[in-house]
Amino acid sequence: MAFNPRKAPISSSKAMADAASWCCACLLVTLILVCIFRDSSALEEDDEGLLRGSKVVSKPCDEIYVVGEGETLHTISDKCGDPFIVEKNPHIHDPDDVFPGLVIKITPSHTTKYYNIN
Incomplete structure (x- = not known):
């Protein structure tokens, strides 16, 4: 060849x-x-499922909220952005007596928050 x-x-x-x-x-x-x-x-995810970083974080909560295991009015208020949960829910007589399955009304005062972890 x-x-x-x-x-x-x-x-x-x-x-x-x-x-x-x-x-x-x-x-x-x-x-x-x-x-x-x-x-x-x-971006880091926190306990509430929110993404944190240099991003706008939306905190979605339905108007009708069912309390979950281990939640308090304070954690729900932080999560949903409603600082007046007790005032808007007259059926809650004792803020410390919150139990799983309790239905509450949520009216967020704000829907977005800015986080910067730098």
Whole structure:
């Protein structure tokens, strides 16, 4: 079989192009993963499921709220942004007597809060 100088550079060029394509693809995947993990580590989730960072945090609470296990009026007030829960719920006679399953009315005084943990 005779050596053909025109075929040798083509196959090595193709191999180099394939290797360069794989390197670029690996680099792109790595950059995407780094960006995803960097963004998720910049935001931390707290006990109430709120994202904190240099972001606007919305505190969604329905107008009718059912008290969960371990919640107090203070934690519900912080979570929902309603500092006047006792005043708006005349059926709550003792603020310390809050139990799971208790239904209360929520009227948030504000819906967004700014957090900056830098």
